[in-house]
Amino acid sequence: MPLASEEVYEKKLLDKITDKIVDMIAKIMDKIRPGWIAKNRSRINEWKLMFYAFNRSPPGVIGAALILGFILIGIFGPYFAPYSYRDFLYIKYRETYLVPPGTTVVSKGKTFYFLLGTDKYGRDLVSLILYGARVSLVISMIVIALGVPLGIILGLVAGYFGGKIDEIIMRITDTFLAFPALILAIAFAAVLPERLRPMIIYNEQLKTILSVFFAADPKDAANFAxxxxxILAIIIVWWPGYTRIIRGSVLSVRENLYVEAARALGVSTWKILTRHILPNVISPVLVLITLDVGAVILVEAGLSFLGLGAQDPMVxxxxxxxxxAQFFPDRWWLVIFPGLATFLAVLGWNLVGDTLRDVLDPRTRRSIEFKIKKKKPVPSSEEGGSSQ
Known part of the structure; x- marks a missing residue:
């Protein structure tokens, strides 16, 4: 008699890795809130299914690999850099001036090898890119960590309460959106440094924290401003987009029956917003966040290119x-290599964002899940009875 069959997910190596990650997160949550796993079993399975769908997307996997590389280089890069960003070798070794990639320099009894060449100060370009990755990572993470929650909170409040509160918040939002974001960021970035510099210089704790964040020498505290x-300029122009998106989603969700039932049961407004409304409007925000990290890196690089970001000797x-740029194209490596690093970091976040858009959409995710299911033969009940 032919065997019956059931559909199961064919797991690959990445699926097993992501399963362990999800299980680890679930165990942590269960320790914080005993019984969390039992109550959220379906949610855990849904997370695993989303990872299965994500793992079947080559662009998403490539993007995740690029992001992982960017984060690791940003965190650990300065500690493995061959030289410090303050090593101005040209002062003592004139032969290190604008050395091309792959060059070995012997000067005054010392030998130097520069994989990607040097800049006009004789600084190793590999080291500068590694230190620059830390600055780009910290800036992008701080902007997202501060700008996104601000936009989400204002959007939730405006959409849920409506009326005058909604009118005030949205008019302020429209005012910020009326200005070109880059122009507004340039204006704030040009005005703020002189007001922030004294606060940084005379605050030893803040100076120490920023030195650790940017992997910089405390002597350069004045250049933190x-x-x-x-960072502040980008945050100021970044939150309105999230406010508008969340507010629009909340307007459609707040009239659902489960929200009305929560109100009728006397559930507090805060719990309604965080437990019933926010989880149902967060999907487009997650996609936008991944895309915006790349956008923040580009805006930050653009402001620095205009002379409004990091100042010498920081990079x-x-x-x-x-x-x-002043030496391009003759000294092409000074533009190509940092430009390539920026391109790869932004590309990684964009690829992950595009993949998340498909994974978080139930219709597209289900179509991907059906493709990765495999029929597995199982003994039928009749066969089991006959064997006995």
Whole structure:
């Protein structure tokens, strides 16, 4: 008698890895909130299915690999850099001036090898790119960590309460959206440094924290002000988009029956917003966040290219390109390599964002899930009875 069959997911190596990650997160949540796994079993399975769909997307996997590389280089790169960003070798070794990639320099009894060449100060370009990755990573993470929650909170409040509160918040949002974001960011980035510099210089704790964040020497504390100005400038122009998206989604969700039932049961407004409304409007925000990290990296690099970001001797990718532009195309490596690093980092976030858009859409995700199901033969009940 032919065997019956059931459909199961054919797991690959990435699926097993993501399963372990999800299970680890679930165990952590269960320790924080005992019984969490039992109550959220379906949610855990849904997370695993989303990862299965994500793992079947080559662009998404490539993007995740690029993001992982960017994060690792941003965190650990400065500690493995061959030289410090403050090593101005040209002062003592004149032969290190604008050395092309792959060159070995012997000067005054010392030997130097520069894989990607040097800049006009004789600084190793590999080291500058590694230090620049830290600055780009910190800026993008701070902007997203501060700008996104601000936009989400304002959008939830405006959409849920409506009336005058909605009118005030949306008019302020429209005012910010009326200005070109880059122009507004340039204006704030140009004005803020002089106001932030005294606060940084005379606050030892803040100076120490920023030195660790940017992997910089405390001697360069005065140069933290332009970088902080760029962060604040981008945050100021970044939250309105999230407010508009969340507010529009909340307007459609707040009239659903489960929200009305929560109100009737006397559930607090905060719990309604965070437990019933926010989980149902967060999907487009997650996609937008991944796309916006790449956009923040580009805007930050653009502001630095205009001279409003990192100042000598500190570096970021836009500053390296700005310094090398005057020597391009003869000294092409000063523009190509930091530009390539920026391109790969932004490409990674964009690829992941496009893939998440498909994974978080139930219709597209289900179509991907059906493709990865495999029929597995199982003994039928009749066969089991006959064997006995």
């Amino acid at each position: 332009p970088i902080l100005s760029v 970021d990718w836009g500053k390296i390109v700005y310094d090398g």
